[in-house]
Amino acid sequence: MADETLKDVIHDIEVFKEKNVEQVRLNINNEISTLKKDIPQELNTDEFDLKIQKEIDTKLAKFHDDLDIKPKALYYSLKTDIELNENITEKELTLSAYNFLEKYTKNKVLKKILKELKKENKNG
Known part of the structure; x- marks a missing residue:
């Protein structure tokens, strides 16, 4: 019984972590959309977007890993x-x-x- 409960808790923690990472991603993307209005058009390219997304992915992966509560x-x-x-x-x-x-x-x-x-x- 305890093992099943522990498995449920571990699963719930993983779901919690994923939801938080996605919420942070949404918040970041909303903030970026707002800030993009102030970026000069010549800098606002697909390459720039890709660079930003790579950096966000890296930071969010670290954020997810740091939420490990064992x-x-x-x-x-x-x-x-x-x-x-x-x-x-x-x-x-x-x-x-x-x-x-x-x-x-x-x-x-x-x-x-x-x-x-x-x-x-x-x-x-």
């Missing part, structure tokens, strides 16, 4: 916390998850979000 490792880390302390509270377990994710993610934005979540969890 769900299996998180699952086993939390399972270990429960095994070591059967009386652990949900709040403590949540804080443990935030600490784990903050420690192992490469994504700076996600790190900032996790820091804020940790503050809220401690205060709330």
